[in-house]
Amino acid sequence: MSAMTYDKAFDAAARPVVTLEGPAAAARAAAPSAPVPAAPVAANDGAAPVAKPAGRGGEWLRGFARATLPPLIGISVMVGIWYLATLKAGGRLPGPVQTWNAAVVLFSDPFYSNGPNDQGIGWNVLSSLQRVGIGFGIAAAIGIPLGFMLGRFATLSAMVNPIISLLRPVSPLAWLPIGLLVFQKADPAATWTIFICSIWPMILNTAQGVTRVPSDYMNVARVLNLSEWKIFTRILFPAVLPYMLTGIRLSIGTAWLVIVAAEMLTGGVGIGFWVWDEWNNLKVEHIIIAIFVIGIVGLLLEQMLVAIAKRFSYE
């Protein structure tokens, strides 16, 4: 039920064109059942009677309830199932109460640091985000211009497309040894993995966007005889922007998916490493907390980009 809300939010942004089937679908499946509280807009519509403030308040309340109640019920059902399941498992899997208690302890001091292998969850999340930021940033800096070129020049596109089709489906973790080999260090290897996995959706969506620029707009450019720079800034870039943002959104989602796996293998500070470390310490409730944290951070990243995409859609 909350998955439906999530899907709606997913579709709300522009038009997703090329999806990274595997990771994107996984991202949706892995998305936590956190509510997406929609603002109760209906309440302030002109239809609401202004003369009766009491009635208006009731309307607002009803709208608020309509927006928040179903997700809340969904989460309650999920927690309930979790509770029942852990009852049967006989203590091997921590239940909601146990996890909650552990979380309270954990989040009361998220930024402690006892050496490189024992740091607060806040530091772990931040270092993962930093790796994602760097890897994704490099991917965007290369992928978006490359996408524009592929969209604009058919020959180049014909040259590069087979390579993309070949490399895109490769599992992120297959790239990790190459990174380790080339960079000789864990950290750049993880960043490299993020880079190589998050570049494809940006290239493909940007290129798609460029080829889908309505020919009318390009005819306007031709009749006005605009310079390449003007064509880019006034026509190509604004027209492609929604596609580009879709690519960026898919890329960030993939990057966030991949970082956990990459960090499990490379170690250091990071949420993925932390999960593995807690597994070795047999603190299963911390792993469940980590799953929630990963999900919520992923959701926030996604929502942030949806908001940006909405800001830049011109329809």
Next chain:
Amino acid sequence: MKKFVQVENVGMRFDTKKGPFVALRDVDLTIEKGEFIALIGHSGCGKSTLLNLIAGLTTPTDGVLLCDGREIGGPGPERAVVFQNHSLLPWLTCFENVYLAVERVFGTKEGKPKLKLRTHEALALVGLTHAEQKYPHEISGGMKQRVGIARALSMQPKVLLMDEPFGALDALTRAKLQDELMKICFATKATVVMVTHDVDEAVLLSDRIVMMTNGPAATIGEILKVELERPRNRLELANDPRYVAYRAEVLSFLYEKQAHHERVAA
């Protein structure tokens, strides 16, 4: 009168998957400066193709087109096009849409204040001063088309090319814009080529109506000279026997001489 646009022995062939498709053949047409030409014919007769050739958006496979004594090698602002679906850039305001054209044509010679003044003037000409800062999705279809016309006029083109500019509008808006266009053309002495499928529009606006035969391999069937004095008034003309006769002539060309195509299509 001076020959201004010359279309000489032009043919247009498209290479499709099913083999070559001849859209136009042996088109000869000379347009004088300040003339208003309507291209009329059934759909698929290549009238838009001919307009695109004059615009330079497509290059002919046979023959040659000249504008002001020079061969038309590609599109350019001296042959401004008003597109069928207005083609305004949705991320720019009406003002910015027109300014983009003004800046391109006059930007090298004139300063910003002059360019802005030109933009304001162009929008005022079509009566849209109040909507300058609106985005295309905030205004009606008729207003969008007027911005498209303002954009084309702002470039002070040698020839104004219009591809069914009012086709998508309701009858009342269309009549209003036709009147406005007549006024503007009368004032600016513009040379206009307009594609239309509206017989009344053709007779009301044009000096000559170029009637095209049915495609494929369409060509010019007949050319009708409309000798009605300007300024023209649609209400007075409605009962004018000359107007009625011109109208009948175009209708008979379309529905008697070129009727078989419609039966095939139906």
